Amino acid sequence: QVQLVESGGGLVQPGGSLRLSCAASRLIFSTYTMGWYRQAPGKQRELVATITTGNSTNYADSVKGRFTISRDNAKNTVYLQMNTLKPEDTAVYYCKVQLRSYDYWGQGTQVTVSS
Numbered sequence: 001q002v003q004l005v006e007s008g009g010g011l012v013q014p015g016g017s018l019r020l021s022c023a024a025s026r027l028i029f030s031t032y033t034m035g036w037y038r039q040a041p042g043k044q045r046e047l048v049a050t051i052t053t054g055n056s057t058n059y060a061d062s063v064k065g066r067f068t069i070s071r072d073n074a075k076n077t078v079y080l081q082m083n084t085l086k087p088e089d090t091a092v093y094y095c096k097v098q099l100r101s102y103d104y105w106g107q108g109t110q111v112t113v114s115s
Contacts, residue, residue, distance in 0.1 A: 002027045002104040004095050009109030012085055016113070020080040022095030022106055030073040032099065036080045038091035038111075048093070049080060063089075085113045 008020040020036070033052045039045040049069035050058045057069050068081040078095055092108040 002097065002099060004097065004104060004106035006093065006095055006106040006109040009093060009111045011112045011114065013115050014086060014113055016085050017081070017083045018085065018111060020082065020093055020109060020111075022078045022080075024076045024078070024095075024097065027097065027099065029071075029076040032097050034069075034071060034078040035096045036069060036078070036093060037096055038089075038093045039108075040088075040091040043091075045094070051078065082111070085111075087113045089113050 003025045005023045006020060008018060010018060012018055031053055033050055035050040036048040037045050038048050046060065048060055048063055049067055051069045051071050059067060066082065066084045069078065071078045080093065082089065090111060090113050092110050094108045095106045097104050
């Protein structure tokens with residue numbers, strides 16, 4: 001069973017930064033596109049960023065220029081560097097991988113942006 005474990009969330013002031021990590025196990029990590037998603041209270045889960053096996057990246061318009069997704073295949077880990085955080089970035093952040101048409105999700109990590 002694939003496992004994804006997120007970490008790095010917390011409380012940060014507007015304008016601050018956080019780096020999220022997602023450690024993956026029980027899969028050949030380097031061969032899969034990885035994604036970060038988020039879900040704010042009362043809202044649907046939305047795509048934040050994805051990174052392919054060739055390190056091509058894609059971002060939601062709302063985070064372009066502020067967030068950076070990266071991966072370390074030696075550590076089976078995908079990262080999300082979040083800069084210039086805004087209150088509207090407050091959400092639970094999840095990483096996801098799709099294997100054979102099935103989506104595996106981590107348990108999520110809470111990010112709260114507030115003064």
